[in-house]
Amino acid sequence: MGPNDYLTRVHDSVCAIDAAVWDSLLSDHPDASPFMRHAYLAAMENSASASPATGWKPVCISLEQGGALVGACMLYEKAHSYGEYVFDWAWANAYQQHGLAYYPKATVAVPFTPVPGARLLARDAAARQALLAALIGYSQDRDMSSLHLLFVSPQDAQACAESGLMLRHTVQFHWTNTTPGFVDFDAFLASLAQDKRKKIRQERRKVADAGVQFRWVKGRGIGDADWDFFYRCYERTYLEHGNAPYLSRAFFAAMQRDMPENWLLFVAERAGRPIASSLIGLSSAHPDDSRPRVAYGRYWGALERVDCLHFEACYYQPLQWCIAHGYARFEGGAQGEHKMARALLPVKTSSAHWLAHPAFADAVARFLEREGQGVHEYIDHLQQRSPFKSPFAEPQ
Numbered sequence: 001m002g003p004n005d006y007l008t009r010v011h012d013s014v015c016a017i018d019a020a021v022w023d024s025l026l027s028d029h030p031d032a033s034p035f036m037r038h039a040y041l042a043a044m045e046n047s048a049s050a051s052p053a054t055g056w057k058p059v060c061i062s063l064e065q066g067g068a069l070v071g072a073c074m075l076y077e078k079a080h081s082y083g084e085y086v087f088d089w090a091w092a093n094a095y096q097q098h099g100l101a102y103y104p105k106a107t108v109a110v111p112f113t114p115v116p117g118a119r120l121l122a123r124d125a126a127a128r129q130a131l132l133a134a135l136i137g138y139s140q141d142r143d144m145s146s147l148h149l150l151f152v153s154p155q156d157a158q159a160c161a162e163s164g165l166m167l168r169h170t171v172q173f174h175w176t177n178t179t180p181g182f183v184d185f186d187a188f189l190a191s192l193a194q195d196k197r198k199k200i201r202q203e204r205r206k207v208a209d210a211g212v213q214f215r216w217v218k219g220r221g222i223g224d225a226d227w228d229f230f231y232r233c234y235e236r237t238y239l240e241h242g243n244a245p246y247l248s249r250a251f252f253a254a255m256q257r258d259m260p261e262n263w264l265l266f267v268a269e270r271a272g273r274p275i276a277s278s279l280i281g282l283s284s285a286h287p288d289d290s291r292p293r294v295a296y297g298r299y300w301g302a303l304e305r306v307d308c309l310h311f312e313a314c315y316y317q318p319l320q321w322c323i324a325h326g327y328a329r330f331e332g333g334a335q336g337e338h339k340m341a342r343a344l345l346p347v348k349t350s351s352a353h354w355l356a357h358p359a360f361a362d363a364v365a366r367f368l369e370r371e372g373q374g375v376h377e378y379i380d381h382l383q384q385r386s387p388f389k390s391p392f393a394e395p396q
Contacts, residue, residue: 233301
């Protein structure tokens with residue numbers, strides 16, 4: 001093998017890759033998120049949250065050149081489509097109706113985390129394409145029905161399109177603190193249309209009149225008792241909807257130990273007693289100060305019902321904090337058109353797909369063309385309903 005050739009390796013765990021080397025690949029990417037950090041993915045595995053037993057068999061693909069790691073990504077052999085937020089149930093049903101097996105399939109994603117960002121960690125465009133070729137080759141060699149890369153960065157989407165994968169688009173809702181930024185929450189409210197501003201004030205007043213107050217803690221300031229309380233809330237919310245939580249308490253213990261700087265916790269209290277909480281992810285610090293700081297709405301739960309408490313815990317408190325601390329973006333997670341009333345605006349996200357069966361690949365391509373046009377029209381429709389006074393309103 002020459003010095004310019006790539007050596008592909010397949011590992012059964014991200015832990016086979018040195019954490020510092022993995023994170024150095026990630027830090028080079030303009031669309032890095034903390035959810036692709038080595039510690040985060042390792043915690044998914046080691047806590048058994050993403051494991052063969054839960055239908056997420058981890059496979060780490062690495063790419064070496066001249067003895068150095070130049071590319072890596074996480075692939076999961078999936079036995080179902082839960083926890084992905086890009087829905088392909090209709091594709092699976094079509095396979096079943098024709099007597100074909102859709103599962104197992106190959107998925108490149110952050111488990112249970114619909115945050116857009118880098119998926120193909122690579123030193124350059126050539127390594128990115130080589131890594132993508134390795135993913136397709138892996139899927140073919142193991143007779144996978146398909147390969148799916150979810151919530152990819154623009155760089156990854158371009159590489160996928162150049163390799164012939166089909167792109168699929170969905171919509172999320174993000175809040176942006178446009179430069180020079182709002183001076184405070186009142187200035188943010190002043191930028192909104194009168195009916196939206198009135199509604200937010202009414203919702204916040206309901207929470208305050210119910211005697212609920214909030215405190216926030218960040219990083220290593222989030223103690224054991226806070227993490228325990230958060231998990232009670234998180235678990236309760238899942239169980240109330242008839243499901244067990246995706247993430248175990250051990251996963252969050254790993255976050256407290258290995259990635260404390262990436263978490264911000266809001267705790268709602270009434271009469272001195274905690275009743276609800278929301279956990280927000282924070283982008284990692286980077287030497288390049290020009291990189292915008294991002295907050296990610298992730299998990300929430302409540303032990304008591306209070307009208308509008310969810311909006312306060314998951315939107316208004318985080319947005320107020322982001323404004324006060326100079327964060328440029330707040331990502332509200334998957335779906336949720338109601339978020340527009342809270343000034344989270346529609347953003348197109350992308351995934352990429354390869355199907356082994358030629359006839360199904362052709363059918364899916366035609367479907368995605370129609371769906372893509374619908375997504376484009378949907379975004380146009382949403383943009384006409386801007387919550388701001390004017391589509392061109394600037395922060396004050």
